[in-house]
Amino acid sequence: MRRLATRMVGLVALGAALAGPMLPGTVAGAQAAGCRNTGNFDSWLRDFRAEAQAQGLSRRTISSALDGLRFDPSIVRKDRAQGVFSQPFLKFSNRMVSSYRMKHGTRLLRENAAEFADLERTYGVPGPVIVGFWGLETDFGANIGNLPVLNSLATLAFDCRRPDLFRTQLMSALKIIERGDLRADQMIGAWAGELGQLQFLPKDYYELGVDYNRNGRVDLLREVPDVLASGAALIKSHGWRANEPWLVEVRVPRSMPWEQAGLEVHHRESTWSKWGVTRRDGSPLKSTGLESSLLLPMGRNGPAFLAYPNFDVYLQWNQSFVYATTAAYFATRLAGAPPRFAGNDKVDVLSFDQTKQLQRVLEARGYDVGGVDGMIGAKTRDSVRDVQAKLGLPVDGYPTQSLLRRLSGN
Structure with missing residues (x-):
């Protein structure tokens, strides 16, 4: 999931099974996952109030946003649990690019054809690309989350894992309130602070949100024209190149x-x-x-x-390789491509635990796999490539059970 200089989306529509978003600093965050919180949340919140006031935010906004906030350990537990993106691409894409999402997305493209044509003229972003993210993030606005975003952001800003990232997000949330886009009590969304039908983090909401219907506020929770235009603006900000494939x-x-x-x-x-x-x-x-x-x-x-x-935009939206590939594939389907071919042969897939075992074996051999997390990220793929080359195997970077057995001496 992305909105920031490399944010990663909440994927609320995937349901409770999803651990949540992968955000900027995910790799460093994984290394800090074992950190321990010290200090006092109430004292931290008093300091944040003073900072907000120093930035010119009104007492009314500060009070409406911060009064009654508390540290929520359940949010920290969600932030520590990252597992959904360990699923192989075929399993993940089969689940996400469902017949429902294909039918509903196609209908929305047809019903809003004039608006999508205008957005492509303005931002260079095709409708299927926007609708693909819309469908994967929240099932086209049906599941935008049900948690108090301000409390989640404050918890994560106090937490030791990524405090600077979420402190910025919390301040941006206050600026959204100050500007009059949303009230504090309307800020309901995903556990990591994403808001609206495209799951914008507050900083992106504040800086890139578009009042497309010109009613005087940016409403990414209820106003579909604002949602779609803001999505196009965000995608363009990531470097989308008009009239090119992805x-x-x-x-x-x-x-x-x-x-x-x-x-x-x-x-x-x-x-x-x-x-x-x-x-x-x-x-x-x-x-x-x-x-x-x-x-x-x-x-x-x-x-x-x-x-x-243009595929790089998908990796900026969500650094998960599996999510980015699935979102890009979904957009091609919405643009008219047929269902993808399964491949040339049966794929020897590792389970989540087997992937972790492989990562431990590679670490023992001196490789930096980016952490033993069960996810086949860039560093794990690079390590696999190197060991495949040394063993005289085809160097495709994908770990298999046969490779694990060989490295384990079985």
């Missing part, structure tokens, strides 16, 4: 230089074609003149995509 499904051969796969490697379509990569139907790749990366979310035997520069 993700295209492809087929890969049984053998190719697998070390060329990954977001850090870029080639033009002519190079991918030389190595046997084709369009999904087997026809030659279309030439866009752009460089792209070969994305193999489940290794060389699973689904395959070419990721273009």
